[in-house]
Amino acid sequence: xxxxxxxxxxxxxxxxxxxxxxxxxxxxxxxxxxxxxxxxxxxxxxxxxxxxxxxxxxxxxxxxxxxxxxxxxxxxxxxxxxxxxxxxxxxxxxxxxxxxxxxxxxxxxxxxxxxxxxxxxxxxxxxxxxxxxxxxxxxxxxxxxxxxxxxxxxxxxxxxxxxxxxxxxxxxxxxxxxxxxxxxxxxxxxxxxxxxxxxxxxxxxxxxxxxxxxxxxxxxxxxxxxxxxxxxxxxxxxxxxxxxxxxxxxxxxxxxxxxxxxxxxxxxxxxxxxxxxxxxxxxxxxxxxxxxxxxxxxxxxxxxxxxxxxxxxxxxxxxxxxxxxxxxxxxxxxxxxxxxxxxxxxxxxxxxxxxxxxxxxxxxxxxxxxxxxxxxxxxxxxxxxxxxxxxxxxxxxxxxxxxxxxxxxxxxxxxxxxxxxxxxxxxxxxxxxxxxxxxxxxxxxxxxxxxxxxxxxxxxxxxxxxxxxxxxxxxxxxxxxxxxxxxxxxxxxxxxxxxxxxxxxxxxxxxxxxxxxxxxxxxxxxxxxxxxxxxxxxxxxxxxxxxxxxxxxxxxxxxxxxxxxxxxxxxxxxxxxxxxxxxxxxxxxxxxxxxx
Amino acid sequence: xxxxxxxxxxxxxxxxxxxxxxxxxxxxxxxxxxxxxxxxxxxxxxxxxxxxxxxxxxxxxxxxxxxxxxxxxxxxxxxxxxxxxxxxxxxxxxxxxxxxxxxxxxxxxxxxxxxxxxxxxxxxxxxxxxxxxxxxxxxxxxxxxxxxxxxxxx
Numbered sequence: 001x002x003x004x005x006x007x008x009x010x011x012x013x014x015x016x017x018x019x020x021x022x023x024x025x026x027x028x029x030x031x032x033x034x035x036x037x038x039x040x041x042x043x044x045x046x047x048x049x050x051x052x053x054x055x056x057x058x059x060x061x062x063x064x065x066x067x068x069x070x071x072x073x074x075x076x077x078x079x080x081x082x083x084x085x086x087x088x089x090x091x092x093x094x095x096x097x098x099x100x101x102x103x104x105x106x107x108x109x110x111x112x113x114x115x116x117x118x119x120x121x122x123x124x125x126x127x128x129x130x131x132x133x134x135x136x137x138x139x140x141x142x143x144x145x146x147x148x149x150x151x152x153x154x155x156x157x158x159x160x161x162x163x164x165x166x167x168x169x170x171x172x173x174x175x176x177x178x179x180x181x182x183x184x185x186x187x188x189x190x191x192x193x194x195x196x197x198x199x200x201x202x203x204x205x206x207x208x209x210x211x212x213x214x215x216x217x218x219x220x221x222x223x224x225x226x227x228x229x230x231x232x233x234x235x236x237x238x239x240x241x242x243x244x245x246x247x248x249x250x251x252x253x254x255x256x257x258x259x260x261x262x263x264x265x266x267x268x269x270x271x272x273x274x275x276x277x278x279x280x281x282x283x284x285x286x287x288x289x290x291x292x293x294x295x296x297x298x299x300x301x302x303x304x305x306x307x308x309x310x311x312x313x314x315x316x317x318x319x320x321x322x323x324x325x326x327x328x329x330x331x332x333x334x335x336x337x338x339x340x341x342x343x344x345x346x347x348x349x350x351x352x353x354x355x356x357x358x359x360x361x362x363x364x365x366x367x368x369x370x371x372x373x374x375x376x377x378x379x380x381x382x383x384x385x386x387x388x389x390x391x392x393x394x395x396x397x398x399x400x401x402x403x404x405x406x407x408x409x410x411x412x413x414x415x416x417x418x419x420x421x422x423x424x425x426x427x428x429x430x431x432x433x434x435x436x437x438x439x440x441x442x443x444x445x446x447x448x449x450x451x452x453x454x455x456x457x458x459x460x461x462x463x464x465x466x467x468x469x470x471x472x473x474x475x476x477x478x479x480x481x482x483x484x485x486x487x488x489x490x491x492x493x494x495x496x497x498x499x500x501x502x503x504x505x506x507x508x509x510x511x512x513x514x515x516x517x518x519x520x521x522x523x524x525x526x527x528x529x530x531x532x533x534x535x536x537x538x539x540x541x542x543x544x545x546x547x548x549x550x551x552x553x554x555x556x557x558x559x560x561x562x563x564x565x566x567x568x569x570x571x572x573x574x575x576x577x578x579x580x581x582x583x584x585x586x587x588x589x590x591x592x593x594x595x596x
Numbered sequence: 597x598x599x600x601x602x603x604x605x606x607x608x609x610x611x612x613x614x615x616x617x618x619x620x621x622x623x624x625x626x627x628x629x630x631x632x633x634x635x636x637x638x639x640x641x642x643x644x645x646x647x648x649x650x651x652x653x654x655x656x657x658x659x660x661x662x663x664x665x666x667x668x669x670x671x672x673x674x675x676x677x678x679x680x681x682x683x684x685x686x687x688x689x690x691x692x693x694x695x696x697x698x699x700x701x702x703x704x705x706x707x708x709x710x711x712x713x714x715x716x717x718x719x720x721x722x723x724x725x726x727x728x729x730x731x732x733x734x735x736x737x738x739x740x741x742x743x744x745x746x747x748x749x750x
Binding site for chain 2: 006007008009010011012013014015016019023543545552
């Protein structure tokens, strides 16, 4: 007998791969810390963000992602609500916003707000994208705000002071003008658009001319709208001479018509007029001040005199600005984007955007649940996104690590409850939500999640690449790239969580009223529900087989006595001892009538 | 040039170590409770002793009839004395490597292997009560693993 093989069923739990990946993540983080320490740069926020992101990669990533996605979605909603953009356009904008944000390191909500301005102005598609892209790059180079820069670009277009110039050229011009402008970017944009810009544009000045004037005037301390408007009024006076003004100019030796014609010349009108006055002053000995006063009017004497004194600077600046090109903007942005601070900021923004994308992936479903409707259960069952989430390699990222982390605020909802509980704004909605319906959904999604976890475990056996590919497939390459250094090892560790899990495949799931009603009818179902409730109060747990409807006690190693219900025996509690139904005789069997 | 301040490295390291320890404990609990589930399941595979098959002689000796209406019905083994069935229990739980845990469940009677695997008198497949027990325990082990490993990740 001793030679016989013993009859032993062996159960093995192997967390080796999980442990290895966790070690890898740990090592990477330590390596990062060491490298960073040696490099001696400074970026507190990034450091905190990075370490926090890794520490809480499991717990926080989805909550944060959904929070970001909610904010992002709010912007998208604003675009749709306020600009009248179609749903398709808004959908397309999601990618555009993230792309621009990733490239320029400006937060996606700011870029979204910039798009809001553009869409409100009626621009759509490629032209809208181009404008925001240029505005963002301009804002990065000039250190300005992307929204106001966008508004300025829109304003410039509307004032038609940049005819024949591409948006990129205008952006480059703004960058160059900002270099000459003494004062904030806002004061420059205030000159280029709005009341001042409009007044100057009305005189036929183009953008470069206005910007060059602004450069010299701002250096002399002219920053108020009043002085610029006075200049515009003076120019208008020259361009539209009256009989009396013509007579006055004639007395000074100036031909009003020639002066008006010169002033109306786009791009160089003002400069040419000032040169004419200067020549006339030298020729006749009339003071410039007098000539300016009689041509432009007394209100603009100061500023025009300043411009006249710096006529060469105005002229040079004008020439330079007229030569602005989109290529130069790209070069300038390229230089800026190579700077360390920008790169760190970009990394941070890209990580945020990756998480926003992650959150967006979940958000439609979350929103659907939050805004509960009668068809929500079916929606979840049929929605391809849920299937995708459940079957993809990323499932365990939130399935194993995230979904079960939150306190049981919303009852026994393995996946949804935890995801939703992460979202502060949705918390209040759930207070008024039908928890029974939530439970139904949870039952469905939990079952799907179980299958997904198995699929993931199996996928994980194919190696890390499979997990990475799955992650990238779901969240996009950008997302993978953004978090690969830190989060990915942990995510993949969870993804590659290859405990010999094959035994676990099955269709048992939590007992819910919906599932009871699926297999049992009317009073029978009510009886079962009541009995289970009583037993659960005693601490006994039950599972239901989705395929057969059999409800079994979760024995978990207790004595082999169990409680059970099945569709063949109705609502009477079946007590099994050693596999035998010891109460069967007491059961009133009304089998087929009870089964749907 | 300033300095980079990386915070949370120690906490991160501790969190990782703690997580790994929790996973190892979960693995141990999984194989332990899983072994009990398999044991329970294996016991459920047995057919109750047919009524009338047990007789006691005047001298007190107990006999179990195994022929005619009392014959075995494959693949379920039929309880005669109940010794093999009663002896099914968790035999060991051991750590076989870092984060690797193993448990074994089975009967202790000498003739149990004959029942499970067959013999020259019992053709194969014989009465694979352990195999069937494992097979039927899948769903319960599934639920157990799901619960334990998710708890460990909380």
